[in-house]
Amino acid sequence: MRKIALVLAVIALAACNNDSTSPNGSVVGSYSLRTINGSNLPYTFSDGSVLVSDQLTLNSNGTYVDITTFSNATSQTEQGFWSIANNLVTFNDQTDAIQYTGSVSGSVLTETFNNNGNFSGSVTEVYERN
Numbered sequence: 001m002r003k004i005a006l007v008l009a010v011i012a013l014a015a016c017n018n019d020s021t022s023p024n025g026s027v028v029g030s031y032s033l034r035t036i037n038g039s040n041l042p043y044t045f046s047d048g049s050v051l052v053s054d055q056l057t058l059n060s061n062g063t064y065v066d067i068t069t070f071s072n073a074t075s076q077t078e079q080g081f082w083s084i085a086n087n088l089v090t091f092n093d094q095t096d097a098i099q100y101t102g103s104v105s106g107s108v109l110t111e112t113f114n115n116n117g118n119f120s121g122s123v124t125e126v127y128e129r130n
Contacts, residue, residue, distance in 0.1 A: 031058070
């Protein structure tokens with residue numbers, strides 16, 4: 001029984017990673033945040049914190065790391081898993097236990113998610129591949 005579960009887990013992981021390309025090429029790589037809800041960085045949140053940079057790295061093994069840096073020299077790291085199907089990227093954030101989606105068009109990755117505490121309504125972040 002354990003062998004069957006292991007085989008199914010390997011197949012599921014392979015299925016997630018085999019679709020890591022879009023019609024525009026592989027999405028694996030590093031991306032820099034350019035805008036939040038249409039506003040360029042640096043971005044000032046309602047609590048006064050200022051986001052100065054955000055680096056998202058999509059790894060070929062289906063994991064990702066997102067490092068956000070603020071003007072006071074602090075940073076936040078988010079880690080999780082990603083998968084792609086038909087240019088729709090699904091992020092499973094293991095740091096905050098949420099799931100959100102994005103889309104890929106050429107070298108641009110756009111994420112959309114619901115309020116994370118600093119915004120009212122939904123948030124759209126646009127990244128560009130480095």
